[in-house]
Amino acid sequence: xxxxxxxxxxxxxxxxxxxxxxxxxxxxxxxxxxxxxxxxxxxxxxxxxxxxxxxxxxxxxxxxxxxxxxxxxxxxxxxxxxxxxxxxxxxxxxxxxxxxxxxxxxxxxxxxxxxxxxxxxxxxxxxxxxxxxxxxxxxxxxxxxxxxxxxxxxxxxxxxxxxxxxxxxxxxxxxxxxxxxxxxx
Amino acid sequence: xxxxxxxxxxxxxxxxxxxxxxxxxxxxxxxxxxxxxxxxxxxxxxxxxxxxxxxxxxxxxxxxxxxxxxxxxxxxxxxxxxxxxxxxxxxxxxxxxxxxxxxxxxxxxxx
Numbered sequence: 001x002x003x004x005x006x007x008x009x010x011x012x013x014x015x016x017x018x019x020x021x022x023x024x025x026x027x028x029x030x031x032x033x034x035x036x037x038x039x040x041x042x043x044x045x046x047x048x049x050x051x052x053x054x055x056x057x058x059x060x061x062x063x064x065x066x067x068x069x070x071x072x073x074x075x076x077x078x079x080x081x082x083x084x085x086x087x088x089x090x091x092x093x094x095x096x097x098x099x100x101x102x103x104x105x106x107x108x109x110x111x112x113x114x115x116x117x118x119x120x121x122x123x124x125x126x127x128x129x130x131x132x133x134x135x136x137x138x139x140x141x142x143x144x145x146x147x148x149x150x151x152x153x154x155x156x157x158x159x160x161x162x163x164x165x166x167x168x169x170x171x172x173x174x175x176x177x178x179x180x181x182x183x184x185x
Numbered sequence: 186x187x188x189x190x191x192x193x194x195x196x197x198x199x200x201x202x203x204x205x206x207x208x209x210x211x212x213x214x215x216x217x218x219x220x221x222x223x224x225x226x227x228x229x230x231x232x233x234x235x236x237x238x239x240x241x242x243x244x245x246x247x248x249x250x251x252x253x254x255x256x257x258x259x260x261x262x263x264x265x266x267x268x269x270x271x272x273x274x275x276x277x278x279x280x281x282x283x284x285x286x287x288x289x290x291x292x293x294x295x296x
Contacts, residue, residue, distance in 0.1 A: 099258045110268075123256060131256035139248040141206035141268030147251075148258035150219070 086171040097177040106143035116143040125155025191287040203295040244273035
């Protein structure tokens with residue numbers, strides 16, 4: 001049926017068109033291939049300095065990691081800090097270190113004689129790791145608090161909870177910061 | 186100086202039933218200057234100007250208090266919870282290191 005409708009001349013034109021399409025497709029694939037390769041090369045070139053910078057950060061973190069331990073020792077002495085009952089919510093990657101939203105949630109009760117008394121927030125990579133203390137009361141009804149903090153560089157955030165009976169619980173989350181948030185440092 | 190410094194917005198649920206644990210959000214306009222930043226034009230350090238104390242009262246009792254340093258973001262936003270067991274004002278007071286005191290009160294009326 002189609003053979004009847006399409007005359008010989010038309011078929012020739014169609015074949016030519018198909019050839020054109022095939023050619024452009026080949027050309028396109030070639031171009032795409034070369035751009036991909038060039039992109040790969042530039043990316044690999046760019047990645048060298050950044051990995052060196054990351055190593056530098058790691059070395060600093062170790063030095064300042066001692067600071068956080070000193071801070072913890074100063075605040076809590078040799079008291080045991082358990083790794084439970086606290087959920088610290090923070091982004092895995094913070095694009096802007098000046099605004100890092102965090103939420104501290106605990107399943108601990110908020111009863112009259114047994115409640116979460118204090119929440120301590122630490123950013124291990126900041127010059128002063130202990131950045132905030134929040135006092136709570138049974139009237140809060142729920143041990144949950146959220147705020148936005150500044151981070152100088154990629155590091156761990158730590159939330160320590162102190163109950164009215166003097167028990168300590170904590171949670172630690174690593175956060176990667178792309179742009180530091182303290183200005184000039 | 187940032188304009189509108191000390192402007193406050195507090196958000197509570199529209200209807201509250203008695204004894205319900207409600208979510209409260211409070212936002213204040215504040216530069217939260219760290220003292221580490223430099224003025225790009227003059228090259229001089231911008232002096233620190235930040236909120237170091239937030240006190241939250243439900244009626245006459247203090248229910249939550251924040252002790253802050255420079256590492257809190259500009260225009261601080263806090264989210265906390267409150268057990269709405271009586272009709273009382275909820276008062277939030279922010280204090281900064283330059284002596285600025287900002288406060289706002291909302292009425293909590295559980296049904």
